Amino acid sequence: xxxxxxxxxxxxxxxxxxxxxxxxxxxxxxxxxxxxxxxxxxxxxxxxxxxxxxxxxxxxxxxxxxxxxxxxxxxxxxxxxxxxxxxxxxxxxxxxxxxxxxxxxxxxxxxxxxxxxxxxxxxx
Numbered sequence: 001x002x003x004x005x006x007x008x009x010x011x012x013x014x015x016x017x018x019x020x021x022x023x024x025x026x027x028x029x030x031x032x033x034x035x036x037x038x039x040x041x042x043x044x045x046x047x048x049x050x051x052x053x054x055x056x057x058x059x060x061x062x063x064x065x066x067x068x069x070x071x072x073x074x075x076x077x078x079x080x081x082x083x084x085x086x087x088x089x090x091x092x093x094x095x096x097x098x099x100x101x102x103x104x105x106x107x108x109x110x111x112x113x114x115x116x117x118x119x120x121x122x123x124x
């Protein structure tokens with residue numbers, strides 16, 4: 001086993017297999033581990049995924065945007081970050097693009113994303 005694979009596996013997050021599938025436009029909640037002094041706590045960051053990037057599974061990242069106090073806040077999370085405890089999908093968004101940077105220029109009701117609905121096929 002070469003050194004690069006050993007380093008990648010040592011920094012890999014074991015929870016990645018348990019993360020749900022999501023894409024740009026979805027509203028998700030990311031539970032992050034925050035260290036304060038010698039204690040750890042979980043802090044939720046809820047927002048819209050505006051992009052997923054990265055060529056290899058170990059370099060993949062996703063950007064989440066939320067509006068807090070009238071100011072847009074964006075955080076970039078690596079998929080394999082050990083600081084990520086869990087990811088939950090709150091709403092599936094209906095968008096036509098993989099990177100929805102146009103959301104940065106919109107405010108109020110214009111910044112809303114329609115919800116994607118799933119149609120179940122009837123069995124005969």
